[in-house]
Amino acid sequence: MTAETPATVSGSGALKRRDSSIIADLIEPASRVLDLGCGDGELLAWLADNKNVDARGVEISTSKVQRAISRGVSVYQGDIDEGLADYPDQAFDYVILSQTLQETRAPLKVLRELLRVGRKAIVAFPNFAHWRVRLALLTRGRAPKTSLFPHEWYDSPNIHVLSVLDFEELCRTEGFVIEHRHCVSGARRVTLLPNLRAQTAVYLIRR
């Protein structure tokens, strides 16, 4: 994944993760934001402090929930797959699902829920069609292990891997409108041949 890449994007340079800073730039000030799989709440705390956002999160790991709450972020300890049902329709302006879609048991259900609970959804995921992944499979003939997908097949949390094309086709069939797409490889934005060259794709979608 792109976690180690120093971020230099406008406005949100203080965020450690490149995809976080891309996401932060997509969010309007003073909006209501729900971050699913929010980790230790770094992005949410940044949004609350810098964009006056009403920030909420869901996270499964106890230690991450503790860190998030201790920085003042309202995080609920729970599972994403079942955690969204409680929220009323359109409770948020944005629902963020960063680097987590591929780990959910029912990705389509989750995507539909994102756009029930939020007016818009921001979805970031690692692109399984990146050329290194393709090459790893082609040359070694084994489940790909790359910097983007670093796990052994048997202990990978990525149970529903997808590509840029996969995601866009699903958006078409579900009638989700893609408002914005931002693909990156390392620290660089990728516009040409994103399905082959993007390591991470960030989408802003709505119904």
Place this chain on the structure above:
Amino acid sequence: MVVEVKKAVFDSLSLDNGATLSPVEVAYETYGRLNDTRSNAILVLHAFSGDAHAAGISPETGKPGWWDSMIGPGKAFDTDKYFVICSNVLGGCRGTTGPGSINPVTGKRYAMTFPGITITDMVRLQKMLIDSLGIRKLLSVSGGSMGGMQALQWAVAYPDSIESAIPIATTACHSAQQIAFNEVGRQAILFDPDWNEGNYYDGKPPARGLAVARMVGHITYMSDESMRQKFGRRLRSKDKFGFDFSVDFEVESYLRYRGGEFVNRFDANSYLYITKAMDYFDLANGGQSLAAVFESTRARFLVISFTSDWLYPSYQSVEIVRALRSRNVDVAYCELPSNYGHDAFLVEVGEQTELIRGFLARTFRERAAA
């Protein structure tokens, strides 16, 4: 830090059961200083057997308060920043009017003529105290166990009077199991001949019944794991069984000690009234959904539960959190890992401190600092 108990007296208090108590006295303590805008006040709510002495050293007993590890300079409830208040509950026996108080009409102790009370009544009296201190809006209300029930009741009864609530190891509705344990405690007292229909204040108190009640309580406050670690099957001052029903095991000795000690500081009639108030507690009043009662809630919430707490299990906290989420209320929730059972809210200081400190700091910054 030595703290004095203060007293406030109110002309009358209307109760849920239709009765009116007059006058009503409240014992309370305060720590830290109220700021100029009166926006830094936190009401801390004690659990079943607690009292107003939450922090500092009591000049009377020389003992630290029941949450001294959490309240003080630099602690979770940082008295360098916040003004913390704790009062003894209605029906209590530590300075606030209860069954052991003198009824001014008869000149005798209330005993069983004391009216039945509820958590709502306790909170109504706390609201009168807070009003009398000139505080319009509390930065937070917080407590564990029965204290958590009061925090929830505050959020529902006085939604515009609190910025936040921190209910810990608690429930929105006392369950059959919780009522059952309380009933065992009450029966132990009621069957003690010394209870004497509640009229024991001039003679021998029902010490055996109250001690047994407390023993049951202590079992429910611990966990299988914490009891195994603390006592195991170790024998008490002997290397073989006595076969005479004297104390064999450490755990027996501990329970007898805690039971006996409790008799010196708690009134059996208060035990009856306060446990009933807990059993009556149902935030949704039987009918409504829990989400419906949070309709006008504006406060932020931090809900905390503990993995090994089987008296107030985490699912009860999750119910609260889910109801709040369905109202889109700002709520943080964490189930902290602990082996200490229900006692964890008094013992697990480090992790609770982290959560509460961060939560209060942001609440103060966003809602009260201006």
